[in-house]
Amino acid sequence: MTAQIINGKEIAAKKKVEIAEHVAALKSQGVTPGLAVILVGNNHASRTYVTSKEKTCKELGMYSLLIEMPEEVSEQSLLAKIEELNGDPAIHGILVQLPLPKHIDESKVIETISPLKDVDGFHPINIGRMMTGQNAFLPCTPYGIMVLLEETGIPIVGKNVVVVGRSNIVGKPVGQLFLNRHATVTYCHSKTKDLKVHTKQADILVAAVGIPNFIKAEHVKDGAVVIDVGINRNQDGKLCGDVAFDEVSEKAGYITPVPKGVGPMTITMLMYNTLKSAEESLTRD
Numbered sequence: 001m002t003a004q005i006i007n008g009k010e011i012a013a014k015k016k017v018e019i020a021e022h023v024a025a026l027k028s029q030g031v032t033p034g035l036a037v038i039l040v041g042n043n044h045a046s047r048t049y050v051t052s053k054e055k056t057c058k059e060l061g062m063y064s065l066l067i068e069m070p071e072e073v074s075e076q077s078l079l080a081k082i083e084e085l086n087g088d089p090a091i092h093g094i095l096v097q098l099p100l101p102k103h104i105d106e107s108k109v110i111e112t113i114s115p116l117k118d119v120d121g122f123h124p125i126n127i128g129r130m131m132t133g134q135n136a137f138l139p140c141t142p143y144g145i146m147v148l149l150e151e152t153g154i155p156i157v158g159k160n161v162v163v164v165g166r167s168n169i170v171g172k173p174v175g176q177l178f179l180n181r182h183a184t185v186t187y188c189h190s191k192t193k194d195l196k197v198h199t200k201q202a203d204i205l206v207a208a209v210g211i212p213n214f215i216k217a218e219h220v221k222d223g224a225v226v227i228d229v230g231i232n233r234n235q236d237g238k239l240c241g242d243v244a245f246d247e248v249s250e251k252a253g254y255i256t257p258v259p260k261g262v263g264p265m266t267i268t269m270l271m272y273n274t275l276k277s278a279e280e281s282l283t284r285d
């Protein structure tokens with residue numbers, strides 16, 4: 001079997017058109033969705049992502065505010081800036097680009113963002129609300145994965161989903177979103193014994209381990225849906241995922257490539273969450 005490629009770039013483009021239409025409608029009611037992005041330090045990849053977030057905001061007609069802070073900024077100054085943005089009515093979404101320098105407590109930073117403006121969906125209140133099936137900002141990469149499957153017409157109810165990886169921003173929440181959609185979910189991680197035994201059961205396999213080409217054809221059931229969340233560089237400096245694409249695509253039914261798979265959905269769902277926050281502010285204020 002040769003897998004069908006799930007084209008994240010195309011699906012993201014379609015979603016962005018829908019979001020732009022809603023933004024225009026909201027602007028006609030006098031509200032422009034506003035996103036504040038805080039970048040601490042000068043990590044090259046982080047700067048690229050932040051620039052892309054700013055550019056996408058502008059493309060969709062949203063207001064974007066970039067706040068740059070030096071690597072050595074104090075935790076206190078960063079928290080004070082977040083508090084200021086929490087009170088700014090022009091800002092509907094706040095995000096602090098991760099990773100942060102080691103001297104800054106990431107949890108403290110996330111918990112300082114108002115849950116009403118936490119468009120990354122990382123605040124414990126939003127995570128709790130997601131777990132209990134309440135209205136919440138959903139974390140952008142996991143949410144993007146669900147939209148990719150929905151747009152491709154891949155059913156989820158009753159499917160065996162195996163998530164390899166347990167990070168707070170992808171692995172754990174994506175498993176929860178599948179559980180909310182009535183899948184049977186198994187989490188695997190670095191301490192899992194005989195990984196293959198689990199991954200071979202997967203109708204939908206999500207690889208989010210951050211190790212280049214970690215998932216091989218031997219880990220995959222014939223016809224499975226394989227979602228690659230990895231963004232790694234191989235020895236030649238070329239971008240690659242957690243899945244050995246060439247061999248796995250010979251066996252899977254569907255597969256997301258890297259790049260142009262899950263990645264483009266992350267920023268698209270961030271735009272969606274910012275729009276949602278602006279819309280919700282209308283009924284609250």
Ligand SMILES: Nc1nc2c(c(=O)[nH]1)N[C@@H](CN(C=O)c1ccc(C(=O)N[C@@H](CCC(=O)O)C(=O)O)cc1)CN2
Pocket residue numbers: 049095096097098099120140141231239258259260261262263264265266267
């Ligand atoms: N506050 C946050 N920090 C980080 C998040 C996040 O969701 N919120 N996620 C990642 C980085 N990230 C967005 O911030 C992100 C990563 C990758 C992509 C993407 O489109 N990737 C492309 C390839 C890009 C390249 O060429 O390097 C793809 O896969 O096609 C978008 C956003 C960590 N930090």
